[in-house]
Amino acid sequence: MGATMLTSPVFAEGVIDVAIIGEPPTLDPMMSTADVVSIVTQHFFETLYTFDENWAVVPLLAQDMPEISEDGLTYRIPLREGITFHDGSTMDSADVVASLQRWLKVSTRGKGVAEQVAGIETDGANTVVITLTESYSPLLSLLAFSNAAAMIVPEEVLGEELSAIVGTGPYKLEEHLPDQYIQVTRFDDYVSREEPSSGGSGKREQILDEIRFVPVPDAATRVEGVLSGQFQFADGLPTEAYDRIESTDGVEPMLLAPFGWPIFAFNLKEGLMADQNVRSAVQAALAPEDMLYAAFGDEKFFVTDAALFPESFQWHNEEGAELYNQADAAKSQELLSKAGYDGSPLRILTSHQYEFHYKMAEVAKVYLEAGGFTVELDVVDWATLTQQRDNPAAWDIYITHSPFLPEPALTSMYSPTSRLGWANEEKDAVLKEFTSETDPEKRLELFAELQKLVYEQAPFYKVGGFNTLLAKSTALDGVTETPWPYFWNASLSE
Structure with a gap:
């Protein structure tokens, strides 16, 4: 180590x-x-x-x-x-x-x-x-x-x-x-x-x-370190370690539920994903439930859910949900044909340090290839990923996650100035109205409009909802x- x-x-x-x-x-x-x-x-x-x-x-x-x-x-x-x-x-x-x-x-x-x-x-x-x-x-x-x-x-x-x-x-x-x-x-x-x-x-x-704070890129090493007493706290642990942690004296699991959402972030600035049809093809091809099973292994750790916020949040709504969980290879191929896709590699940037990111990428690759894509996984350490994602020439999709935040505007991906580059006249108008409105009920309605546009324009893909595992010394x-x-x-x- x-x-x-x-x-x-x-x-x-x-x-x-x-x-x-x-x-x-x-x-x-x-x-x-x-x-x-x-x-x-x-x-x-x-x-x-x-x-x-x-x-x-x-x-x-x-x-x-x-x-x-x-x-x-x-x-x-x-x-x-x-x-x-x-x-x-x-x-x-x-x-x-x-x-x-x-x-x-x-x-x-x-x-x-x-x-x-x-x-x-x-x-x-x-x-x-x-x-x-x-x-x-x-x-x-x-x-x-x-x-x-x-x-x-x-x-x-x-x-x-x-x-x-x-x-x-x-x-x-x-x-x-x-x-x-x-x-x-x-x-x-x-x-x-x-x-x-x-x-x-x-x-x-x-x-x-x-x-x-000790950087430990390997998730299994973080688990073994907290179990042995080398660490008094460990972040970002694989869910399959839950039972071992729970049954080990001197250590206890901390399961945050609901925690957040895994995200496939799309590059709208340049390359393949700047084309709306290509983004919609990715959305059509993906099978989120299979991705979540591969990543977390047990339904107590995830939920297959389209809504950008879970039911416990005031922002929860079901707008656009019909475009989630399609797993439709034929529709993906049709959209790629419409886009004039030439077989260029779809570059997915991911990391092993969040092991569930990598597991989702592996499953996504299978479904995207069935949907007509040539897929290239670029697996790097997390620090490198956070640097490369600021260079739009380096990726088409990067995998990340976010906790559920109390205010949707804290999620920078909606902004045209974010690294995704989601600039669209209709969306920008809704976002501007949402962030300037002070009436709580009107803000809920406007966020529902924004969520609908997320699914219609596909700037990113919410894989689902998940709980996260931490562990600490008793x-x-x-x-x-x-x-x-x-x-x-x-x-x-x-």
Whole structure:
């Protein structure tokens, strides 16, 4: 296992080792939507707002919720005072403005809202004013999300790249040896909020002295490591390991249900998938239930479901469902003929680090070949995949997944500025109306229209819904069940 073998005692006082799915492609969360980036960086970077256990937006570095003008165009955000960065400097409104301006330029989610932002300005040392060109209802959810995060850092470290990893979080970056570990230690000058802990909100206690995030690309190695006590927590485990974990003393499974949705993301910018008929042919050929069985093995871990949100979410609807789960090779061949398909390879970019991605790719290849495609699987490590997917010349489909998010606009794939490049006049009009509407019932109706367009225009393919398996030592207490596990408030028992 090489770098994954650590020599420290398994239960060193106040120290835990966390097995993650691989080396994060960056420690700058503005620059990536990869979950492995969020999991690590949320310990040392913080945002103005965050989510509580009910996915309501609540203040974090902001002192309170913003004062919003009647027309919905002006947000006055009061900042907490006395917040110290890891470099010893004090956070003020200039840092916040500079951080948010960079977020609009470099973050996938920031770019998605940039056209609606007329300006971000200071109003004294402890107030920031965001002015919009039009009402944008998901703004606070975007500012709260730790993924492609609008994190706040000192103005001095900002640039195209961060000159230093300096945040306000309860832990600070101590040492980073790529492909070996990312070590974070308690930040002694951290000032926690005083509200009771709820989800990511409220009090963040620094009980653990040190957390080491260890990249372990092989899923089986992550399983064996948590079972043996080498790791006190392991992320992204294969579902077939559930019974072994459950029956092993000193270890317990954490099954997040419902967790999220596997996604085949399509390249609409160039190549084969820029043709609507080719995308519809892929949609017609795929057999999601077989893909899900191959990936998860047991129906307690997945559901074959067209809806972009499960029934437990207010956004659930069945628009477009008739175009899901077709497994129709003849229809695929007919659509390829209409497209003038010449047999060029359909390049599917995937990784073994999320083993269920690869298993779905193998099944998809069989069905797509039956549907008339020549298929080429490009299997790379996850860090490479997250880099290659930003180059539209390198892929036709890449496989990813997402937790179910509280606000649909947090899913960047709907935006024409995303790496998929889904730009369409009808869709753009619906999306604009959806993000500017403030009436909750009207927003539900508009999202149903958007889901219908997802199936009609096929910018991506939801394979189904799935639950995800994590595992932890029974000696590790205080870990909240969440798609992005965090370890403030966590402790080791004797």
